[in-house]
Every structure is written in C-alpha cells, then in structure tokens.
Amino acid sequence: MIWLNVVVQGVLIGGFYALFACGLSLMFGVLRVINLAHGDMAVVAGYVAVFLVPHFHLPEVWSFLVVVPIFAVLGYILQRTLIQKSIDRDPFTTLLVTFGLSVVIENLLLEIYSANGQSVNIGSLISQSWHPASIIYVSYVSLVVLGVAVLVLFLLQVFLSKTGTGRLIRAVADDREAAQLSGANYRHIFGIAAALAFATVALAGIAYGTMTQFAPTSGGVNLLFAFEAVVIGGIGSLWGTLVGGIALGIAQQFGAHFNPQYQILAGNLLFLLVLAVKPQGFFGRRTSLA
Amino acid sequence: MSDVLLPLNDDARVSVRRSTQSPIFTLVGAVILVALLTATPWIFPAQFASTLLNFFILVIMATMWNLLAGYAGMVSIGQQAFIGLGAYATLYFALEGVNPFVTVPISAIVCAVFAIPVTYLLFRLRGGYFSIATWVVSDTVLLYVGTIAFLGGGTGRLMPGLENLSPSETAHDSYLAAWFVALIVVVGTYLLLRSRLGLVLASIRDNEVAARSAGANVRSARRLVFMIAAAGCGAAGAVLAISQPFVQPTSVFSLQWSAEMIFVSMIGGLGTIEGPILGCIIFFALQQSLQQEGAWYLIIFGTVAVLVALWEPRGIWGAIRDRFHTELLPVGHWVREKSQGTP
Numbered sequence: 001m002i003w004l005n006v007v008v009q010g011v012l013i014g015g016f017y018a019l020f021a022c023g024l025s026l027m028f029g030v031l032r033v034i035n036l037a038h039g040d041m042a043v044v045a046g047y048v049a050v051f052l053v054p055h056f057h058l059p060e061v062w063s064f065l066v067v068v069p070i071f072a073v074l075g076y077i078l079q080r081t082l083i084q085k086s087i088d089r090d091p092f093t094t095l096l097v098t099f100g101l102s103v104v105i106e107n108l109l110l111e112i113y114s115a116n117g118q119s120v121n122i123g124s125l126i127s128q129s130w131h132p133a134s135i136i137y138v139s140y141v142s143l144v145v146l147g148v149a150v151l152v153l154f155l156l157q158v159f160l161s162k163t164g165t166g167r168l169i170r171a172v173a174d175d176r177e178a179a180q181l182s183g184a185n186y187r188h189i190f191g192i193a194a195a196l197a198f199a200t201v202a203l204a205g206i207a208y209g210t211m212t213q214f215a216p217t218s219g220g221v222n223l224l225f226a227f228e229a230v231v232i233g234g235i236g237s238l239w240g241t242l243v244g245g246i247a248l249g250i251a252q253q254f255g256a257h258f259n260p261q262y263q264i265l266a267g268n269l270l271f272l273l274v275l276a277v278k279p280q281g282f283f284g285r286r287t288s289l290a
Numbered sequence: 291m292s293d294v295l296l297p298l299n300d301d302a303r304v305s306v307r308r309s310t311q312s313p314i315f316t317l318v319g320a321v322i323l324v325a326l327l328t329a330t331p332w333i334f335p336a337q338f339a340s341t342l343l344n345f346f347i348l349v350i351m352a353t354m355w356n357l358l359a360g361y362a363g364m365v366s367i368g369q370q371a372f373i374g375l376g377a378y379a380t381l382y383f384a385l386e387g388v389n390p391f392v393t394v395p396i397s398a399i400v401c402a403v404f405a406i407p408v409t410y411l412l413f414r415l416r417g418g419y420f421s422i423a424t425w426v427v428s429d430t431v432l433l434y435v436g437t438i439a440f441l442g443g444g445t446g447r448l449m450p451g452l453e454n455l456s457p458s459e460t461a462h463d464s465y466l467a468a469w470f471v472a473l474i475v476v477v478g479t480y481l482l483l484r485s486r487l488g489l490v491l492a493s494i495r496d497n498e499v500a501a502r503s504a505g506a507n508v509r510s511a512r513r514l515v516f517m518i519a520a521a522g523c524g525a526a527g528a529v530l531a532i533s534q535p536f537v538q539p540t541s542v543f544s545l546q547w548s549a550e551m552i553f554v555s556m557i558g559g560l561g562t563i564e565g566p567i568l569g570c571i572i573f574f575a576l577q578q579s580l581q582q583e584g585a586w587y588l589i590i591f592g593t594v595a596v597l598v599a600l601w602e603p604r605g606i607w608g609a610i611r612d613r614f615h616t617e618l619l620p621v622g623h624w625v626r627e628k629s630q631g632t633p
Contacts, residue, residue, distance in 0.1 A: 261444075264429070
C-alpha cells in the first residue's frame, strides 16, 4: 500500500511535469530552439496571476483566462523579434540569448518581488482531497492539474494533426526549406508555435502556483524537471513526455520515501541512467536525438 | 613568427605568420604586469588585493568557459559542478590533514578525472540538450554533497588548516594562489591553442564536417577540452574555498558562477584569449560601482550580454581586433599573399 501511494503521488506530479515540458518540446521540435528561460517564463506567469490579475477583479483561480492569452501574444512577439534574430545567427546564439534572458528575468523578479514565496490563492480547494484508501490521499488540485495536462497534450495532438495550421507547423518542423518553397511563411509559423508554447508555459506556471509556493528562483529547477521528462520520455514525442514526466515523478517520490533529501536526487539519477542505457528515451527515435 | 606545418617553399605565393606586429612589446608588457601583480599584496591595500583575488577567480572561470564554448562549441551552463567539486575536494583533503594550498592542484586533478565519465554521458546529447544536462550534473553533485555529514551536509563547514596563519598571511597566500592559478590557466590556454589541439579546435569551430573528413578526432578533442575546463574550474573552486574559508554547498554550486563566466566571455569576446579578461575587468568595474544596488549589476550585465550576442557576437575585443588587426596573444595564423620580390 505504501508503494501504491508512491506511484499515485508520482503519477499526479508527473502530469504537471508533462504540462511544463510540452512547451519546451514544441519549441525544440519546431524552432530547434532550447529555451533556457522556459522555467522563468512560467514563474513570470505565476507572478502576473498573483500580482496583476486581482486588478481585473477576477479570482486568482480564473487568472489563466487572462494570463494564457497574454502569454500567447508575448510568445509570438518574442519569437518574431529576439528569438528569430538569434535563430538567424546560429543555434549557439539562441542558447546564449535565452540563458541571458533567464538570469535577467530571475534577478529582476528578485529585485521587484523579493525572494519570498508566493502562491496562487484557490480558496479551500487547496486542502481538499479524495481519500480512496487508508493512507492514499489524492489532492483535488493535483488531480485537476493532471487532467489539464492530459487535455492540453490531447488538444495539441489534435491541433497538430488535424488542422491546416497544425500541418503547416509540422511541415516547417520537418523541412523548413521545402515548406518555404511551397509558400509557407516560416517566421509566422514559428511565431504561432512559440505562442502555443508560451500559452502552455503560462498554464504550467499558474498550475505550479496552485500546487505549491514559487519564488523567483523556481524557474531553474522546473526547467530541469521539464527537460528530464522530455529526455526520459524521448525527444520529439508528446505522449512520451507524459510518460517521462510520470516516470520522473515516481522516481522522485520513491527517493523521497527514504529521505526527503533524496527526492530530486533520485529523479536526476533516473535521468542519468536513461541517458546511459537508452539515450533515445522510452519513445524517441534514435535520429531525433538533439 | 613561429614555424607552421605548411609545405612552403621559395616560390610559394603566400606567407603565413603568427602575428602582424613584433611580439617584443607584448613580452615586455607581460613581464612588467606579472611582476606588479605578484608584488600587489605588499604594495597595495588589503582591500584591493582581496578584490583582485575575486577578479582572478572569475578570470580563471571565464578563460575555461571561453575554451569550452568559444573554441570547442560546448555551451556548458553547469560549470559550477566543478567549482563546487573543487571547493569540496579541497575541504575534504584539508579535513584529512593536508595543507589547503597543497590541495589546489590535487582538486584540479580530481575534477578532471570526474569529468571523464561525465563526458561519456553528456556527449550523447547535443546543443541545448547538452547545456541543460550539464546543469543536471551540477544539481546532482550539489544534492549529493549536501547529504554527506562529514563535509557539513547542507549547511557547510569551515576549511581547517588555516588556523596557524594570521589573517593577513592567509589573505596574502590566497591572493598569490589565485594569481598563480590564473596565470597558469591563461598561459596554459595560450600555449594549448597554439598547439596541434588548438589547430584541431579552430578547424572544428570553422567547419566540423570538414574537420572530421580531414581526420580530426572531434570527439576526443572535445573530451580533452571538457577535462581541462573541469580542472581549471576545480582549481578556481579550490582557491575560492580557501579564500572564503567557509564552504557552503548552495554558494559554491551556485548557477551565478556560470552566469558570470558566460556574460563576461560573451561581452569581452568569445574565441579570443584577451576578450574574457577584458570582460572580467568591465564586470568588476560595474560590480564595484553598483555594490549597494543588489542584483542590478547582474541584470545590467545580462542584458548587455544578450544585446552583444545579437548585434556584435565577436564581443568587444573581437571588434577591436578585426578593426585594428591587433592581437596581444596571437593564436591564429595570418595568411597573406606575397608581393612580387619581397616576402
């Protein structure tokens, strides 16, 4: 029963990691850009939800209705300016630029909002949970986040495979030159992909704020978890990312069961182990290795 | 100025030289600078020497990061793994009774050896995935070190073995340690880049596929560079630990080290030896003048680094060099067409 609880909690947190990771995966899959500021963008979304959304007389729970569209627009603009400019140089520059952004954002948040922890206020829901067996508690918040993660992955999948824009995105991801020759404006397509990625990262940031406290430095840790989920699941596979997130979550809960100090360490070790024995991840193709 | 392995003969129409100006001025300048910096703790106030010590630590890190990224194309954001490991190796040996200053080279070797298995794992990933994986490694080492009670766990521990020295003696000795390590690292990097490995690195940087087809072993060249950078950062961490002298996991494994070494290299100029050093000078000037303003120096420096990467990727020194064709520490070759008659 103890082990069942470890698995249940791992699956719950794994859904959140997948939600966090799908934007990272999308940015790399389409733009070939690793956004090292990915985690910090989520934290910014959390701060917007906590400090700016209340001005609209909207409960913080519903803040995603405002923050997600704002971030989609922000993603499009950032892509068409800063990120596109660095893509035009080389992949090396995109890393330096997004790393610089990451450090600048983190320290700006630190200067403006101090290092104190913040959380998105969701009322009494935070403490409620479903209690199916003696020692198993399933928090409603985590369950909702897992549901949102699965829904977002499903919608992304449908969007990419069924709609015209989705097909264009995949075409540009597969072969940019060929898509351009067929008349696709790849910069605009890149912008749409970045808008989608930023929308999911905003959702992930708010979800994080509802589950636990966040601080300016939370971005880095979450980037690591998202990245580990992507690599464990297999680079380039959306559903693989969910499996990777869940595997990471279970490994962390397993470590935490022995000693809270081992929680993140166990996740990191699983990542290094996967890298050693199956570097293409559970569902990745060998060729898609970054 | 030196011989190069090109089939040159009398009727060759190009001449290949190391530099465009006589190296004698650089040499004289270097000798004066080395003498002055070695005498610094005796002729300048203690406060200045202590600032300079931190400057040298950053010079070591920036030079190592420049070797990694500017010459071997590896963007590591996890070099703090080796800074922390170097600091903790020094702490460990000092706790075992070894003189802390003697442990500096030992810690560097420990880091180089630790880097070998790391490269076998991380070289499976490329580009940005490699970058984040270096951070995972540093996070893992940090978390592991935090569980070792002998090394002070999560709170850290005071470096032993410095009790017999007076505070001013400790300050002198750690200044000299930082200065000599910085000198060795910069001169070593200079010689390395002029060697065969430097030629291989330059060819990889310019065109990896062509370098491979010409027989360059790209993977082992990168592995060697990663090990050297690990050793250098380990030595920097060891000196840092001695100068502190309280070794704390979250401070020695801080991402801020990577941020600083990356920003100074980018602003000063990647792919040149002089650039990162120039970047360190600018960084310290800014940091000293904004001391009271919290993290703003890092925000300003990061913003400038992003702008430089986008609009002037050669950095400040790169721009100066290309404009005036001047190099203090030439590692490349200038190929010029010979005019008729005179070489």
